[in-house]
Amino acid sequence: MISADTRLFGAVEAGGTKFVCAIGDASGRLIAEHRLATRDPASTLAETFAFLHRVESQHGRLDAIGLASFGPVDLDRRSPTYGRILKTPKPGWSQVDLVGGFTREFGARVGFDTDVNAAACAEHRWGAARDADTLVYVTIGTGIGGGVLAGGRPLHGLMHPEIGHVYPRRHAFDRDFAGVCPFHRDCLEGLASGPAIAARSGAPLDRLEDSHPQWDIEADYLGQLCAQLVFTLSPQRIILGGGVMNQARLLPMVRCQARHWLQDYLDRPELSSGLDRYIIAPGLGAQSGVLGALALAIDAAEASAR
Ligand code: ZN
Numbered sequence: 001m002i003s004a005d006t007r008l009f010g011a012v013e014a015g016g017t018k019f020v021c022a023i024g025d026a027s028g029r030l031i032a033e034h035r036l037a038t039r040d041p042a043s044t045l046a047e048t049f050a051f052l053h054r055v056e057s058q059h060g061r062l063d064a065i066g067l068a069s070f071g072p073v074d075l076d077r078r079s080p081t082y083g084r085i086l087k088t089p090k091p092g093w094s095q096v097d098l099v100g101g102f103t104r105e106f107g108a109r110v111g112f113d114t115d116v117n118a119a120a121c122a123e124h125r126w127g128a129a130r131d132a133d134t135l136v137y138v139t140i141g142t143g144i145g146g147g148v149l150a151g152g153r154p155l156h157g158l159m160h161p162e163i164g165h166v167y168p169r170r171h172a173f174d175r176d177f178a179g180v181c182p183f184h185r186d187c188l189e190g191l192a193s194g195p196a197i198a199a200r201s202g203a204p205l206d207r208l209e210d211s212h213p214q215w216d217i218e219a220d221y222l223g224q225l226c227a228q229l230v231f232t233l234s235p236q237r238i239i240l241g242g243g244v245m246n247q248a249r250l251l252p253m254v255r256c257q258a259r260h261w262l263q264d265y266l267d268r269p270e271l272s273s274g275l276d277r278y279i280i281a282p283g284l285g286a287q288s289g290v291l292g293a294l295a296l297a298i299d300a301a302e303a304s305a306r
Helices: 041-059 098-106 115-125 188-192 194-201 213-233 250-262 285-305
Strands: 008-014 018-024 030-037 062-069 109-114 135-140 144-150 237-241
Touching: 008 041, 008 098, 008 115, 008 285, 018 041, 018 285, 030 041, 030 285, 041 062, 041 098, 062 098, 062 115, 062 285, 098 109, 109 115, 109 144, 109 285, 115 135, 115 144, 115 237, 115 285, 135 213, 144 188, 144 213, 188 194, 188 213, 194 213, 213 237, 213 250, 237 285
Parallel strands: 008 062, 062 109, 135 237
Antiparallel strands: 008 018, 018 030, 135 144
């Protein structure tokens, strides 16, 4: 039952392959949810708007809407293109004005950030990092993206972090693979994303034998990433999610490789005996993204109330 004074928020995880739309309350409870494949912007947004209008008519007006979007996006509120998706290889989506579109459609406050920054917010608010306010959330799937929470706030700067496009050192058994990133070829996403694994090995990780070298290659690249994150951002927690991380045996291998690349340079128990509580799986599972959008909506409503 939803009581009449429950504040309701819209949440839209705008992903490159699917949109997850929901409404929820301030406690992180989702009340209704709708998933759709990401198609062209007009029809995708029309279906999203229709769902939110339907739930508004059933449950009451939305206080605010949170949009957790695939990137790159413009997060600079002073910019004339604030709220838009920037240049993307996804056909038709470059320059789509997400914040403007939802604001015009619903007249509600709209919170906006990258899907991974939003997921980091959700993990801090309700998930595996409630006791850490500086953390990194990385998703390893069709692409690789990372969101950063610094002092409890999503890190924006020039734009937002694009953690998937750093360059790892090549694994000894992976000298010849060109990489699949359309921009950089052999950046981390080009070498360790799901499509990179499939291009190199001919199959996804879960169909490769435990002894297949792909496992070590993947763990090595992700271990390098974790070490680089420790050295550059000094997070209190690193959360690794996404489809590739669904293979349970991978996470301990990544920790082992991270330890190797850290080389005991930093004398902290979190980075040695405590590594299994430092590099962890998401507490919210596959719902980090949509709950992140909900967190953005709640933050937007709170900001407008101040
Ligand atoms: Zn790249």
